[in-house]
Amino acid sequence: MAARGRIVAGLLAPHPPHLVYAENPPQNEPRAECGWETLRWGYERLRADLAQVEHDVLVVLSPHWQTYVGWHLLGVPRFESLSVDPVFPNLFRYRYALDVDVALAEAIHEEARAEGLVSSMMRNPDFRVDYGTLVSCHLTDPAWSRPIVAISSCRASAYYGVDVMQEQAIALGRATARAIEASGRRAVLLSSNSLSHRHFTTEGPLPEDMSREHITHHGQHLWDMKAIRMLREGRTRELVSILHELTTQAIGETDAGSLTWMLSALGFPTQGAELYGYGTVIGTGNAVMGFWPERAA
């Protein structure tokens, strides 16, 4: 009998394409001279910690694969293509080649259906993987050394409100945890989102000009710090209970359901998360954080 699978890490892994741009990896066409170091160095520290933990697969939920009919999962074993960010095409034109753990994706799909969720497998080989998934996975594993499972963001909040999205994301988290356990995989979960998410609406001639970078408004900073503090203190159920307010008052990217999903899959950990970095990107608030369930408290 195969060993029981488990979640070995849950990472808050925001996806500003600016970070990939500033890294100048070979996959990305545009070149930068600097930028957003506190976040990029945070990701470096996260990668160093992740390298110490054996894992088989990254499971990511991205706000930039938006589906209005339930939750979708990539269901094709391999994708190779070019991703151009529709909002920041000047920064992110990225050639990717990635493998998908289709078996695990199908298992999550089935468990999601068992939870009563609408779930679909994406089988079209011409599909272009969204840039949120790509950025979060690249920053976590630039070599793409492991397969991924990519889950869409069901925008139930658009139809019913944040609370219904939360309920669905919590159910999806339970489904994800059960599927991972049954699969025998050692999985790393990526919640691909910023916290506060009000953008600037203009961009300077040099995108990496850090003299322009700051939070859009003070209220966002207050919410970001509150959320980070609660995550560091392991107050995850409490955070989810007030996520509605964060989402609406700080225009949080938490509306995607990804953070709620991850915390649910982790069983709402009471052990605190580690903060690797915080920084703003075109006015949005981004934190790189990690829960390590197998670490000694």
Next chain:
Amino acid sequence: MTILQGWVVPGLPHPLLTPDASPGYRRLRDAFDQAAARIAALQPDVLLVYSTMWPSVIGHQLQAHPAPTWVHVDELFHALGSIPYRFTMDTELARAWHEANERRGLASRTVAYDGFPIDTGSVVALKLLDPDSRIPAVIVSSNVYADRAETLVLAKAARDAVASTGRRAVAVVVSTLSNRLFTDWIDPADDHVHSAKDDEWNRKILEFLGQGRLEDVAQLSRTIHREVRVRKVVSFKPMWFLSALMGQHNHHHGEVLAYEAVHGTGGAVVGLTPTGEARGDKEFDEDDVEVWHGHREVLDPVSDEDEEDVPTPPAPRAPEPAPTRSASVTTATAAAPVGAYPHARRVDDLLYLSGVGPRQPGTDAIPGGPIRDAAGAPLPYDVAAQTRACIGNVRAVLEAAGASLADVVDVTAFLVDMDRDFAAYNAVYAELLGPVGPTRTTLAVRALPTPIAVELKVIAHVPLGRDAPRST
């Protein structure tokens, strides 16, 4: 400046990829095919596409790759199949539009990258409206934060670009009417508009568009958004864009070629062709705008309510030409215009009134009597009463614009019988406008459009800040 025609089309891929999955999709597809034939017959130089399915954050983006090529898959309806495309973009027009955007104060850029993800709506519209990709296109994004003013200015910049390049253009806006999708999969044969309320509103919108009343629908955009739009990424603003692009009026021949449900949304193929005739009374409830004056109010979360009252702070930059404030005034307290013109138009501090006669609002009765009967036979009339009524109507228009007779600075008077009427007219004028002291010119004319003896053309000085209450 030539916008030959405008089209409103839905952007979901069903009519393109699975037209025979339901009779409704087939009717939509047939309507697309009809539209394509009509567009081809016009032989336009370019298709201007505004898609609500291409959101942008940093200003507006214009597709300027000369030949964008890809195999597109919709992120939701991926199971319906892939859409290979190769389009031709009018890069010269895209650049001209971008430059016009900047002149009018908008943040703007062109995008010309291999593999740029053209949105499903634009792909579907171009594939169906120009199946052989013979007509160059320009596609513009829909900015997430843009409000009505910014969207109008975007359209006016497009007009600038079309005019400066001499293009003959067909405009296409890609948008559903009601946009509530079913949240579960359905049998296409069972597809229907999500609710009776959505359906009712869709039909109301189409009734207006079918009458060519595009500007009226544009003026209803905020209401439509509240009533039948789920707030996703982009609010309902395509009618603002299309009407501003086509001149902000109701002088169109409208034709609804199809209206069907697509996974619960309301999708219609509607053609609008400019005509010389007004169809219905245009009502401007909101100010017009020529230049985008400021930054978006980024501290406010965008919600339906907030969009009602977005402040516009002073311009951070000074676009050329200098910004003017222009708005038309139409009021029910003065007699209805007899042609396609407002009662007044304000430009900065000056208010220009259209010619004002003595006809009474609501009844069109002429105080002092008409000067001739229906057969053209002369009738006795009282020019003093007519002049008094004229000045009363001038007062009503001024008050509708937040002004008064005391603000009048110039009057041109037209009399059909100078010898008979000047003295009586002059006496009433002296009583009512003499103390104000505007400059005045009095002319004799052969006739006026209705059987009246006198008409006044007035200019008033109304400092900015003394704005009208909303048009009535």
